[in-house]
Amino acid sequence: MRTCLSDAIAPKVWKATRRALERAGVEVKVPRGQTCCGQPAWTAGHPDQARAVARHTIKVFAGSDEVVVPSGSCAGMVIHAFPELFAGQPDEDDALDLALRTIEFTQFLAKHDLDPRAKACGALTVHDSCHMLRVLDENESPRDALAKVPGCEVREMAHTDQCCGFGGVFALNFPELSGRLGEQKAQAAAATGAPEVVSCDLGCLMHIAGRAHRTGIPLRARHISEVLGS
Amino acid sequence: MSTRRRRRNPGVAYSDVKGTLRDRTVDALRDPTLADNLRTAGDSWGAGREVMKRDFGFDQMRDRARDIRRSNIRNMPALLAELQSNVRANGGVVVRAADADEACRYITDLARARGARVVAKSKSMATEEIKLNEAMEHAGLEVVETDLGEWIIQLANEHPSHIIAPAVHLNRDQVAALFRDEAGTDDVPTDREGLVAHARVRLREKFAQAEIGISGVNLGVASTGTVCIVENEGNARLVTSQPRIHVAVMGMERVVADWDEAAHILQVLPMAAISQDAANYVSLITGPRREGETDGPEEFHLVIIDGGRGALRGSEFEEVLSCIRCGACLYSCPMWQNVGGQAYGSPYSGPIGAIITPLLEGPSSPGSRDLPFMSTLCGACGDACPVGIPLPDLLVRARARSSSPAKRKAGLAFRVWSLLWRRGVTYRLTMIGWRLGLRIRGRGGWVHRLPGPGSGWTKVRDMPSKWPPRR
Numbered sequence: 245m246r247t248c249l250s251d252a253i254a255p256k257v258w259k260a261t262r263r264a265l266e267r268a269g270v271e272v273k274v275p276r277g278q279t280c281c282g283q284p285a286w287t288a289g290h291p292d293q294a295r296a297v298a299r300h301t302i303k304v305f306a307g308s309d310e311v312v313v314p315s316g317s318c319a320g321m322v323i324h325a326f327p328e329l330f331a332g333q334p335d336e337d338d339a340l341d342l343a344l345r346t347i348e349f350t351q352f353l354a355k356h357d358l359d360p361r362a363k364a365c366g367a368l369t370v371h372d373s374c375h376m377l378r379v380l381d382e383n384e385s386p387r388d389a390l391a392k393v394p395g396c397e398v399r400e401m402a403h404t405d406q407c408c409g410f411g412g413v414f415a416l417n418f419p420e421l422s423g424r425l426g427e428q429k430a431q432a433a434a435a436t437g438a439p440e441v442v443s444c445d446l447g448c449l450m451h452i453a454g455r456a457h458r459t460g461i462p463l464r465a466r467h468i469s470e471v472l473g474s
Numbered sequence: 475m476s477t478r479r480r481r482r483n484p485g486v487a488y489s490d491v492k493g494t495l496r497d498r499t500v501d502a503l504r505d506p507t508l509a510d511n512l513r514t515a516g517d518s519w520g521a522g523r524e525v526m527k528r529d530f531g532f533d534q535m536r537d538r539a540r541d542i543r544r545s546n547i548r549n550m551p552a553l554l555a556e557l558q559s560n561v562r563a564n565g566g567v568v569v570r571a572a573d574a575d576e577a578c579r580y581i582t583d584l585a586r587a588r589g590a591r592v593v594a595k596s597k598s599m600a601t602e603e604i605k606l607n608e609a610m611e612h613a614g615l616e617v618v619e620t621d622l623g624e625w626i627i628q629l630a631n632e633h634p635s636h637i638i639a640p641a642v643h644l645n646r647d648q649v650a651a652l653f654r655d656e657a658g659t660d661d662v663p664t665d666r667e668g669l670v671a672h673a674r675v676r677l678r679e680k681f682a683q684a685e686i687g688i689s690g691v692n693l694g695v696a697s698t699g700t701v702c703i704v705e706n707e708g709n710a711r712l713v714t715s716q717p718r719i720h721v722a723v724m725g726m727e728r729v730v731a732d733w734d735e736a737a738h739i740l741q742v743l744p745m746a747a748i749s750q751d752a753a754n755y756v757s758l759i760t761g762p763r764r765e766g767e768t769d770g771p772e773e774f775h776l777v778i779i780d781g782g783r784g785a786l787r788g789s790e791f792e793e794v795l796s797c798i799r800c801g802a803c804l805y806s807c808p809m810w811q812n813v814g815g816q817a818y819g820s821p822y823s824g825p826i827g828a829i830i831t832p833l834l835e836g837p838s839s840p841g842s843r844d845l846p847f848m849s850t851l852c853g854a855c856g857d858a859c860p861v862g863i864p865l866p867d868l869l870v871r872a873r874a875r876s877s878s879p880a881k882r883k884a885g886l887a888f889r890v891w892s893l894l895w896r897r898g899v900t901y902r903l904t905m906i907g908w909r910l911g912l913r914i915r916g917r918g919g920w921v922h923r924l925p926g927p928g929s930g931w932t933k934v935r936d937m938p939s940k941w942p943p944r945r
Contacts, residue, residue, distance in 0.1 A: 248895075251905050253912070254941035277898030285888045287851060289873030289881060293892035300896045328867070378853030378866075407808045411850025413884070416930030418809075418848060421499045423934030425808055425850070453943040454935035457920060466942050 245305070245313040245346075248280035249446045257446055260473030261314040261349055264360035267473070268353070272312075278304045283321040286329060288413045295329055302326075302338050311346045314469045316376025316444045319348040324379050348376065349469060350385040350444055363474040364395040367438040368466075371429065371452065373445035374407050386444050386468055393471060399436040406432075410451035426455035430463055440464035442471055491819035495844045502813035508643055512814050515642045519805035522749025523858070530751055532742075532860075539742040540862035542735045543796035546727075550787060550795075553696040553729045554778065560699025564761025566774040570726075574604035577779050581606060581688070581721055582613040584775065588719060590615065590685035596703070596710035597621035598690025599637055599799055600723045600779055602821040603834070606688070618680040620709040622673055629656050635815035637801035637822065638747050643814045677709065687713035687771065691724035692798070693739060694776070697732040700760040701776065704743060704753040711757050720771040722759070726778050727795040739798060746860035747800040782834040790871050794830050796861045803865055806858035809848055818845060825855035825865045829872050838877045846872035847881075887927065912939040919944035 246258035258274070265272045282298035285291070301322075305311050313319040323343045330339035347355065370390070372383050383404075390396050409415070409425020430452050433441040439462075443449050446467055453465035493501070502508055526532040546553060558568045571577035585593065593615050595601065607617050619628045623641040627634055629652040634640030641649070650664045653672055662672055689710055693702040701722050703710045714720045730736050744753040763770035786792055804810045804824030815823030820831040820842055828845040835842045846869050855865040873881075894900040915921045916939030924932045931937060938944075 248901075248905075252908055253938060256941055279895045279898060279901040285892060287870055287873070288884055288888060289846075289870070289876060290885055290888045290892075291874050293885075293888040296892045297895045300898075304898075325870075374850070374852035374854075378857060405854070407850050407852035407854065409808065409850055411852070414847065414850045416927055417880075418496055418499055419930045419933040420496070420503055421809060421812060421848075422850070424503055424812055426935060450938060450943075451935065454920075454931075454937055457936045457938075457943065457945070458934065462945060464942065464945055470942065 245281075245301075245311055245315075245318065246274060246278060247313065247315045247318050247446065249450070250314065253450060254446060254467065257314055257467040257469050260467070261312070261469040262473075264349075264362070264469060264473035265312065265352075265358075268358035268360045270356075270358070273308065275304045281318045281321045282329070283318060283325070284412060286321065286325055291329060295333070298326065298329060298339070299335060302335060302342050305342055305345075306338070308345065310352065311342065312349050312352045313346060314349040314444070314467065315446060316348050316373045316380055316382070317447060319346055319351075320375040320379035322346040348380060348382070348385070348444060350389045350472075351380065351382055353389050353472075354385040359392050360389075360472045362393045362472045365393055365471055365474070366395060367397040367399055368440050368442045368471070369399050369401050369433050369436045369438040370404070371401075371408060371433065371441050371443040371445075371448055372404050373443055373448045376444050377405060386442075389468070389472055390442070396471070397438075399438045401432040401436050403432060408448045408452050410448050412447070415451060422451070423455055423458075426451050427459055427461070430456035430459070430461045434461050434463045440466055442466050442468050444468050491841065495817070495819065495848060498817040498819060499813045499848070502817045507645065507648070508814055509812065511643050511645050512811055515636075515639065516805055516811045519749065519802075523802075526745045526749050526751075530745060532745055535738070535742050535745070536860050536862060538738055539798075539860055540796065542730065542738060543798070543861045544793075546730050546735070547787065547792060547795045549731070550727065550729060553731055554726060556696040557694045557699055557729055558778070560696065561761065561774075561776050562699075564699050564774075565764070566699070566761045566776055569775065569777045571777055571779050571781075573781055574779070577604050577723065577777050577781075578606055578609035580777060581723075582609055582615070584719070584721065585610065585615055585686055586613065588685060590719070592616045592618065592680065592683045593686045593688055594618050594620050594681055594684035594713050594717060595624070596687070596689045596705065596713040597624050597638075597640070598688070598723055599634075599821060600690050600725050601688065602634060603725075603781065604723075604779060606723070618677070618684065620677050620681070620713055621705070622670065622707055622709075625673060625677065626652060629653070633816055633819075633821070635823065636804055637799050637824075637826075639801065643816065681712050681716050684713075684717045686719045686721060687715075687717035688721045688723065689714050691722050691728055691776075692743065693736050694724055694729045694778075695731075695733060695736045696729055698760060700758050702736060702740060703757040703759070704740065704755070705757075706748070706750075706754040708755055711755055714757055714759055715769050715771065718771055719773040719775070720759070720762070721775045721777060723777045723779065726780050726783050727797070742860045743798050743800055746798075746802040746858075786833060791829070791833055791868060793863045794826070794833065794868060796863055797826055797830070798861060799826075800860055802858040802860060803855035806854040808850065808852060808854065818848070820845065825849060825869065826863075829865065829868045832872060832876060837875045840878075843876045843878040844880065846876055884927075912937070916940065
């Protein structure tokens with residue numbers, strides 16, 4: 245799954261994900277007709293609109309063994325919210341089937357013990373996205389994958405479990421509060437002395453980097469796929 | 475003097491709440507003292523929670539607490555009937571109030587019938603919910619909040635900012651200033667112990683005058699008809715024993731079956747709320763004073779409020795009835811940590827408040843319909859909840875149920891979005907358009923201003939037009 249956010253602002257992310265998977269020996273197909281998991285409408289309180297888009301996603305990914313998603317948030321949507329979104333619908337079984345086959349990118353690497361043999365990188369800090377951390381209950385797989393990258397030094401920031409304040413539509417509805425949280429996160433990341441923050445979720449990164457740039461906090465951002473697929 | 479000053483501060487009406495929810499978050503974010511006070515409180519709660527997990531097996535206790543509360547909600551009608559008949563058998567009066575008006579009317583009528591003038595209250599969110607202070611002030615009664623935090627915010631003319639720590643948004647210096655104002659003298663201590671001692675003296679004077687004591691209820695135990703009140707200051711024990719009449723106000727969902735269940739919840743509650751393995755005072759009240767007893771009130775009235783709760787049973791929101799009002803979800807919430815409870819403009823703030831307020835007030839209530847949107851859905855609240863309420867999921871459901879002009883407007887955009895993104899071809903066209911827009915507007919790898927809904931984004935942050943973003 246490319247994810248709509250990668251299509252919108254960073255096609256490099258899904259391409260790097262594919263590269264990393266192929267280098268680890270996985271046969272990867274990227275269905276051309278794919279769009280979005282439906283999360284934007286779901287969390288904005290419009291389940292019917294979300295379902296129509298999610299239904300398309302279910303059809304596009306029918307037949308793949310596993311659906312690897314370079315986003316804890318999109319994976320969490322399919323795994324955790326699809327069962328509720330499709331409860332009582334005629335395609336409920338298909339939704340549950342996709343939820344069972346869906347897995348976040350670094351969790352997929354950990355599950356199959358894969359090493360994408362990434363190029364060396366320097367010091368970085370890891371942002372745990374909330375959906376990765378609390379919906380998928382995962383904070384080890386990204387760190388395990390980074391531990392295999394030559395020269396990679398993870399410097400943990402303070403309050404790693406604290407939300408960055410992105411929150412999808414929340415970022416647009418409550419910009420000031422969202423911005424404050426983003427600034428706190430960018431400061432915590434910069435305080436580690438690492439020049440860049442890495443995360444499994446592009447949404448958080450777009451927000452943290454955007455707030456850091458606006459407020460002059462020196463911080464680069466990269467999706468974890470870009471590190472692992474380099 | 476002090477009486478006149480207090481009269482200036484009747485129960486504050488929530489209709490006084492100004493501005494939109496977003497405006498109030500902006501105001502709160504501008505207050506650096508508030509940010510400091512909230513951070514201190516949040517950090518201390520977070521540290522305490524770790525101790526509870528490490529030393530007291532808190533996580534395991536949560537599972538049982540959740541099961542108990544689920545079973546209470548399933549059996550609620552029978553448990554309430556049992557509670558009611560046992561309270562009556564113990565010599566108490568039980569009143570079932572369908573809504574706030576009924577509850578307030580019963581209590582003010584009772585006060586009038588007994589010729590009461592002064593009412594002493596201990597902390598109660600249920601009375602805050604039904605706006606009992608306003609009703610009693612309106613009926614000409616003097617209401618004294620005897621919980622230290624409640625008294626402080628009564629003096630400050632403010633709403634509680636937290637379910638169990640109503641004045642947590644104020645620091646010591648701010649409290650000292652309020653006390654000086656109330657006492658009409660500068661001779662008020664400024665250290666922590668001194669302030670508490672000062673409040674104790676001022677409040678004891680009031681206890682002696684109060685004819686009625688009003689308390690909340692943490693749990694009602696059906697099997698014996700007992701109400702449990704948990705506190706740390708001892709004021710609730712005075713409120714429930716000193717005045718001639720004790721009125722306990724209880725949300726109907728706060729019923730448990732027996733002492734086995736009550737004992738567990740009474741332990742989990744202070745652990746979740748304030749990281750204490752036991753509350754300083756647990757008052758167990760089984761009816762009024764009996765013959766031969768030396769203390770206790772002559773009359774005991776239990777007012778059980780529905781207020782929209784009964785209708786939640788069997789609905790997709792049923793799990794909120796498990797709530798034991800510990801306030802853990804507030805402390806854990808990054809939104810609450812940064813703006814405090816008052817920005818919510820409702821008695822209940824934080825994640826649980828954002829869910830239950832519109833449920834109790836109705837989906838189109840202007841005061842609360844936007845509340846479910848004030849969350850990043852980060853899930854910290856769900857992890858913090860001691861009775862396993864899936865708060866993030868309920869926030870999403872509450873958004874689907876909410877109706878507001880802003881949501882209707884967004885609904886139109888999402889309808890178009892949904893039509894375009896359910897097909898690969900039209901999706902790719904929107905992406906081509908979006909990326910072209912980024913390229914045209916981008917300067918040095920960043921877009922500084924976006925139109926339409928995107929303006930919410932660029933109000934506080936830039937949008938990267940190249941990835942990885944330039945520094």
